[in-house]
Amino acid sequence: MTPTFSAATRACALAQLAQFIPHAGSAYAKHRNLHRPGHPHVSQLSPYLRSRLLTEAEVIRAARDAHGDSAETFVAEVLWRAYWKGWLEIRPHVWRETQAGVAASLARLDRDRTLAHTYEAACTGQTGIDGFDHWARDLTATGYLHNHQRMCFASIWLYTLHLPWQLGADFFLRHLLDGDPASNTLSWRWVAGLHTPGKQYLAQAEVITTLSDGRYWPKGLAQRVFPVAAPPSPVPGPCPQGGLWNRNLPTALLLHEDDLSPDWLLQAGLRPLSTAFLLAPGARSPRPVSPLIGDFLRRAVTDCSRRLAADLSTLHGPVQGPGAVDALVAWARQSGAVQIVTPFAPVGPVASLLASLDTRLAAENIRLVRAMRPYDAALWPHATQGFFRFHQTARHLIQQGLV
Numbered sequence: 001m002t003p004t005f006s007a008a009t010r011a012c013a014l015a016q017l018a019q020f021i022p023h024a025g026s027a028y029a030k031h032r033n034l035h036r037p038g039h040p041h042v043s044q045l046s047p048y049l050r051s052r053l054l055t056e057a058e059v060i061r062a063a064r065d066a067h068g069d070s071a072e073t074f075v076a077e078v079l080w081r082a083y084w085k086g087w088l089e090i091r092p093h094v095w096r097e098t099q100a101g102v103a104a105s106l107a108r109l110d111r112d113r114t115l116a117h118t119y120e121a122a123c124t125g126q127t128g129i130d131g132f133d134h135w136a137r138d139l140t141a142t143g144y145l146h147n148h149q150r151m152c153f154a155s156i157w158l159y160t161l162h163l164p165w166q167l168g169a170d171f172f173l174r175h176l177l178d179g180d181p182a183s184n185t186l187s188w189r190w191v192a193g194l195h196t197p198g199k200q201y202l203a204q205a206e207v208i209t210t211l212s213d214g215r216y217w218p219k220g221l222a223q224r225v226f227p228v229a230a231p232p233s234p235v236p237g238p239c240p241q242g243g244l245w246n247r248n249l250p251t252a253l254l255l256h257e258d259d260l261s262p263d264w265l266l267q268a269g270l271r272p273l274s275t276a277f278l279l280a281p282g283a284r285s286p287r288p289v290s291p292l293i294g295d296f297l298r299r300a301v302t303d304c305s306r307r308l309a310a311d312l313s314t315l316h317g318p319v320q321g322p323g324a325v326d327a328l329v330a331w332a333r334q335s336g337a338v339q340i341v342t343p344f345a346p347v348g349p350v351a352s353l354l355a356s357l358d359t360r361l362a363a364e365n366i367r368l369v370r371a372m373r374p375y376d377a378a379l380w381p382h383a384t385q386g387f388f389r390f391h392q393t394a395r396h397l398i399q400q401g402l403v
Helices: 012-021 026-031 044-049 054-091 093-111 113-124 132-142 149-160 163-174 181-191 205-211 265-266 291-307 325-333 349-365 372-383 386-397
Strands: 253-257 274-278 314-319 341-342 368-370
Touching: 012 044, 012 291, 026 054, 026 163, 044 054, 044 349, 054 163, 054 181, 054 253, 054 372, 054 386, 093 113, 093 163, 132 149, 132 372, 149 163, 163 181, 253 325, 253 349, 274 291, 274 325, 314 325, 325 349, 349 368, 372 386
Parallel strands: 253 274, 253 341, 274 314, 341 368
Antiparallel strands: none
């Protein structure tokens, strides 16, 4: 059983980082794929990075300060998050296409009882496949799954159980505490061979047995992959840029689950008249989302409110649910602000809600400013091709101190 991340605080995130950093060098590169109880060879920082209680930049900096170039494997793992987000940001149609695929696949379950039975068995860990069933139950119980187990799980889901990859991505997104649209969707597409043409991932029983020290002995896994039908990846469009806020105007701050550490905005001089919090865990899926996600996010909001109470002024929320946009419009109107600053939300449910809010606020003559972190602004535009080229550019930016 893996940790439940019950302490959704920045202090806990920093403590976890400090505990892991001694192992972020060559030891990480050597042991990171091992499936051992408690996952001692990986950082388990991803839930904190997801809501930015901890930032990628400070994690990279800590690893490099401790290990120099020996931390490159770990640093690359952190950079994958920026790569996935940037890739999807300049190809947002892939997210909309995936959501349509989820809806179509759920409709298939209503028509195909055999498919529905297999799907239910996979989600509840009752397929009879050793390892896979344990991972399914562990994920739903804790909200966490080791990265290599995720890859094996996705491969078995698709090639052995013949389930739609979109439903697997949806299953992860509604249970993973660190689940975000970019990393989750594109990782599943990679396993299916849709991200890198001709490159699919096939889980092998011998590898699983070896990496788990013999704990798992899966039988009957698929011996070959098959082509997965999908439109070709779209040509990348322009990367969005963050907005600039006017320091001389009455301003309110809107924080959301994609970024709950506004320190960088406060350090830039933001002094909000009022601060609201937006959470949208239920918007991640048309199916029920794990209550662990909502619990984690609400605790993270509480932590942010307590840490920065002196700077955030009047607090409102967290706002969530179907009436969230209406509630935020009313809050903005009552705050007396003429501009609302919010951290830029990457493609996904929060970004969609902010787009609706933007339209509503404009009718009230209130401007919504999406402020982008320098880290994102520096890295996202380079996710135009594969990770190798992105990584080369990112390494240069890091070495130059530009990230």
